[in-house]
Amino acid sequence: MKQHTIGFIGAGNMAGAILNGALQSGIFKGEQICIFDVLEEKCRPFAQKGVVVCGSSIELIKKCDMVVLAVKPQIYPGVLEEIKETVTNQHVLISIAAGISTGYIQSAIGFECKVVRVMPNTPLLLGCGATALSKCACVTDSEFQIVSRLFSACGIVEILPESQMNAIIAVHGSSPAYVYRLAKAVIDGAVQQGIDSQVAAKLFIQTIKGSAMMLEQSGQTPDELIQMVASPGGTTLAALREMDETGFDESIQKAMEACTKRAEELGK
Numbered sequence: 001m002k003q004h005t006i007g008f009i010g011a012g013n014m015a016g017a018i019l020n021g022a023l024q025s026g027i028f029k030g031e032q033i034c035i036f037d038v039l040e041e042k043c044r045p046f047a048q049k050g051v052v053v054c055g056s057s058i059e060l061i062k063k064c065d066m067v068v069l070a071v072k073p074q075i076y077p078g079v080l081e082e083i084k085e086t087v088t089n090q091h092v093l094i095s096i097a098a099g100i101s102t103g104y105i106q107s108a109i110g111f112e113c114k115v116v117r118v119m120p121n122t123p124l125l126l127g128c129g130a131t132a133l134s135k136c137a138c139v140t141d142s143e144f145q146i147v148s149r150l151f152s153a154c155g156i157v158e159i160l161p162e163s164q165m166n167a168i169i170a171v172h173g174s175s176p177a178y179v180y181r182l183a184k185a186v187i188d189g190a191v192q193q194g195i196d197s198q199v200a201a202k203l204f205i206q207t208i209k210g211s212a213m214m215l216e217q218s219g220q221t222p223d224e225l226i227q228m229v230a231s232p233g234g235t236t237l238a239a240l241r242e243m244d245e246t247g248f249d250e251s252i253q254k255a256m257e258a259c260t261k262r263a264e265e266l267g268k
Ligand SMILES: NC(=O)C1=CN([C@@H]2O[C@H](COP(=O)(O)OP(=O)(O)OC[C@H]3O[C@@H](n4cnc5c(N)ncnc54)[C@H](OP(=O)(O)O)[C@@H]3O)[C@@H](O)[C@H]2O)C=CC1
Pocket: 009, 010, 011, 012, 013, 014, 015, 036, 037, 038, 039, 042, 057, 069, 070, 071, 072, 073, 075, 078, 079, 096, 097, 098, 119, 120, 121, 122, 173
């Protein structure tokens, strides 16, 4: 089987998470991984793990056949312009940026290069991530399998058509922030009722974990699980009624629409 080398342009949060997964799973060894960041010091922790630090994105493209574009969407035009003369039809570009389509990358590179579009999330940092993947026709099944294995090493993966890759960001890419926002609101609410914030945080974090396990393992729908909590005439129903009145569901759905709209704007 062909030995692949993987490179990361950008050494930020997501690159670090994916790179750790690659090393821990043994899919790639340190010497098969390259990294480049405009701030060289960001690469130092990876150099200590045996990863090769490159002096430019072009040097990295020359050394690697799989390349994770791990920079912000706003930086993509500049990076793609820089690497376009060096990318060949043997490279697989792995794009994790919100909103950036395969067509956008191919048009910037100047030919139908191989692209796997990926939407990961930050829990990848703990090996507990969720990733959506879609592949363009020119990527081979074996190349796609390697990319899929790479992200499976950091959590679960789902394969989606590219047409859904903007909308899915609201489901698992950005949604960790909604969960943290809910946690903050609950902890702040607890403090307003005189409860110690650390005690509230401890109890609510365990509640999030337990509720996620119920959703995953009970075989029951969210509505059935809500019913299990909400006793007739009880406290939960009083809380849910207030949520209905203040438009909780609509607020979340509007937030998701805003997320997708922003992804579409970033890809223009
Ligand atoms: N964070 C998240 O929850 C998720 C992010 N993503 C996507 O992942 C991508 C990366 O996000 P994230 O890891 O959070 O971002 P970070 O800002 O943590 O990492 C990006 C890194 O790239 C560096 N950089 C900037 N310009 C260049 C360049 N020209 N060449 C090389 N490196 C460069 C940045 O340096 P400097 O800071 O100095 O600019 C920074 O160190 C984004 O496209 C985002 O849409 C996808 C899913 C979830």
